[in-house]
Amino acid sequence: MKKSVFIGALALAGVSGGMAAAGTLDDVKARGTLNCGVSTGLVGFAAPDANGEWQGFDVAVCRAVAAAVLGDASAVEFVPTTGKTRFTALASGEIDMLARNTTWTFSRDVDLKFEFVGVNYYDGQGFMVPAELGVSSAKDLDGATVCIQTGTTTELNLADFFRANGISYEPVPIETNAEAQPLYLEGACDVYTTDASGLAATRAAFEDPSAHVVLPEIISKEPLGPLVRHGDNEWGDIVRWTLNALITAEELGVTSDNVADKAAAADPATPEINRLLGTEGTLGEMLGLDAQWAVRALSVSGNYAEIFEDNIGESTAIGLARGLNASYTDGGLLYSPPFR
Amino acid sequence: MASITDPPSESFKLSQLLSDTRYRSYTFQFIALIALIAAFAYLLSNLFQNLAAAGLDISFGFLSEPAGYDINQRLIEYTSQSTHWRAAVVGVLNTLLVAVVGCFFATIIGVLVGVLRLSNNWIVSRLMSVYVEIFRNVPVLIWILIIMAVFVSVLPQPRDFRGEDASASMFLDMFAFTGRGFYLPRPYFTAEFAAGATGWLIVLALLVGSFFGARALSKWATDTQERTGDRPTTWYLTLAIWFVPLIIAMFVMGLAWEMPELKGFNFKGGIFARNSFIALTFALAIYTAAFIAENVRAGILAVSKGQTEAAASLGLRPNRIMSLVVLPQALRVIIPPLISQYLNLTKNSSLAIAVGYMDVTGTLGGITLNQTGRAIEAVLLLMLFYLTISLTISLLMNVYNNSIKLKER
Secondary structure: OHHHHHHHHHHHHHHHHHHOOOOHHHHHHHHOOEEEEEEOOEOOOEEEOOOOOEEOHHHHHHHHHHHHHHOOOOOEEEEEEOOOOHHHHHHOOOOOEEEEEEEOOHHHHHOOOEEEOOOOEEEOEEEEEEHHHOOOOHHHOOOEEEEEEOOOHHHHHHHHHHHHOOOOEEEEEEOOHHHHHHHHHHOOOOEEEEEHHHHHHHHHOOOOHHHEEEOOOOOOOEEEEEEEEOOOHHHHHHHHHHHHHHHHHHHHOOOOOOHHHHHHOOOOOOHHHHHHHOOOOOHHHHHOOOOOHHHHHHHHHOOHHHHHHHHOOOOOOOOOOOHHHOEHHHOOOEOOOOOO | OOOOOOOOOOOOOOOHHHHOHHHHHHHHHHHHHHHHHHHHHHHHHHHHHHHHHOOOOOOOHHHHOEOOOOOOOOOOOOOOOOEHHHHHHHHHHHHHHHHHHHHHHHHHHHHHHHHHOOOOOHHHHHHHHHHHHHHHOOOHHHHHHHHHHHHHHHOOOHHHHOOOOOOOOOEOOOEEEEOOEEEEOEEEEOOHHHOOHHHHHHHHHHHHHHHHHHHHHHHHHHHHHHHHOOOOOOHHHHHHHHHHHHHHHHHHHOEEEEOOEEEOOEEEOOEEEEHHHHHHHHHHHHHHHHHHHHHHHHHHHHOOHHHHHHHHHOOOOHHHHHHHHHHHHHHHHHHHHHHHHHHHHHHHHHHHHHHOOOOHHHHHHHHHHHHHOOHHHHHHHHHHHHHHHHHHHHHHHHHHHHHHOOOOO
C-alpha cells in the first residue's frame, strides 16, 4: 500500500512536470494573480513597508505587468527569493517573472535558459568600507575581510578583481543583504561589496550613513533587469514591452497624472503616444491584451522617471542620481525601441 | 522385509510455479519485482523526457570547468581558477572537519553530562537536566545563529587591537580572540629535512609507534598481573613512551612557533580558526551532546543496581566501579543510538551556510549549483556524498559495536 502511494506520487510529479510548459499568460489569467520573484528585502528596490505592502523600484515593474495583464496592480503575489533560490524558482515555474536586481549575463541568458527582457537599471559593483579605516581605493584592500552575497555575479567579479590586482582577501559568504548588514556593522568584515545601487540602499538604512564610504572603483558592468523563462515568447514580449512602455512614457512625457487625459481621445499631434495608449493602432491586441494595457501599467506608479524618483531617486533616503539610467535624450543609456 | 525404493525423482513442471505452494510465493515476488522495475524505468524515462523537453540535459561536464569563486577555508590548495570539482572537494573536507571535531566534542560533553546527571549532588544533576532540556528542545539552526551572533558582537574585532590605546589586546601576545575567529600560534619545523608536511608525517609515525608501544606495555603489565597477582607500576613508562620520542623529534627538527600579528586589516600568520567554523562546530557539539547525554544516562541506568552493589562488596572504589563494571556494560546500550547521533551531527552540518561556513552544501550545493544552474547534477552528487559518509560512519561504529557487545559462547 505504502509503495503504491509512493509510486503514485512520483508519477504525479512526472506528469505535472510536463504541464509546466503551457502558456504563462493563460496561467496568470486563470490564476488571477501574477507570481513575481523579488529580493528578500532591499530598501528602495523591493521591501515591505510599515503596512506590509511591497514597495520599490523592482516591485513597480511587477505591479505594472500585473496591471497590464490582469487590470489590477494589487493582484501580485510577491515571492521573496535569495540570490541562490531565484533561478530555481523561475525555472520551476514557481514564479512567472523575476524582478530582483538580477544581472544580465551571457551564461544566464544562454546556459541557464532565461530571457532577459531589458535593463531597468544600469549598475556596477562597488565597495563600501567604514570611513574610519581611511581607505580611499579598492586596491588598498589587501588582506581585507569582504562580506559578499553568495550566488551572485559579484562573487565572481570579486575573485577576478583581486586576482587581477594580485591582492588577497578573505571572503565571507552571506545568504541575503539583511544578514550582511549586522555582520558588516559589527566589524566581522571590513568591506561590503555588491552592486553600487544596493550599497547606496544598504547604507541609507544605517543609523549613521556618513560613517561609511563607497569607494570610487566600479569593478564591473551590472545591467539589472527583469527576466522570464526561455521558450514562452508571448509572455516574454508582454514583460518586455511593459518595461519599454514605462521608459517610452518618460521620453514622451506621459505621466501618471496626465495618462488618463491623454488616453481619453487620440491627439493627431502625438501619434506615438496614441499608439502607446491604444487610441490608435492595435498594439495591445498583438500582445494578446486589450488596447488599454499600457494605460493601466502607467497608471500604477507612473513612468520610469516617476518610479525612479519615488523609490531610489535623489529625494529619497537612498539618493541615487540618474547617471547612466537617464533617458538617452538626457545623455543616459535608457533607450526603448519605438512603439510602432 | 522392507524394500528400499528411491525417492520419486524431482520432476519440475512449469505449472508448479502457480500450483505448488513452495514456488508460488517466488512467482508472485518475481512478478512484483518486474512490475516495480518497469514502474521506475517509466518514471525515470518520464523524468529524462521532461528534462529534455525543458531543454535540460544531465551532464557532469561542468565539474571540470573553472569555478571562478574563492573559498575562505581550504584544507587543500584551491584558487578561483580551480575546477568546480576541486571546489566540491574543498567543501567535502570542510564538512568532514566539522563532523569529526563536532563528534569528538559532542562525545566528551555528552558522556560528562550524562554521568553528572546521575550525580547524587542535587545541584549538579539539576544543572545538567536544565542543560539537556534547553539544548535538546531548541532547533539547532537557532543555536548556530545565536552562537554566531554572540560571537561576532561580544568579542573585539581586529580593528580594536590597533593603535596606541587599543581597547583589546592579545592574550600572552600569542592568542588573539576576535569576532572574526581565533588566531593561534602555529608550530612549524625549521630543520631542512623536516620542512612542510614531512615533519608532520614523522610526528604522526612516532605517535603511531608510541600507541603500539603503550599497548605492548599494558599487555605486559596484564600478563605480569595474571602470573604474579601484582600489577607493576607503569604510568611513568607510558608517559615516557608517549613523550620522550616526540620531544627528541621536536628538538631535532627544530620546532618553532609562528605568532599571529596584526597586519593591515587582519591578523596574519598563525592558525586561524574562523568564527563560522567555531560557531558551527560548537553549536553542533553542544546540541548533539544533549542527546548523547540522555543516551549515556539511559545506558548507565540499564545496568542493574545489583552489579554496582556486587562490585562494591568486592571492595572496588566508586570510580573503579564506573570504569570497570558499569561503563563496559552500559556501552552496549549506548553505542547503537550514538551512531545515529553522529549521523545527525554530520547531516546537520549542512546548515553551515547560515553562518557562511563553506561546507559541501555551500560550495557544490550552493555557489556551484547557482553559477552553473546544474541543480539536478549537483543535488545528486550531494546526496551521494552524504549517503556515502553516513554509511561509512555506520559501518565503522558497527564494527566497534560488535567488538564490545556481549560475547556469547
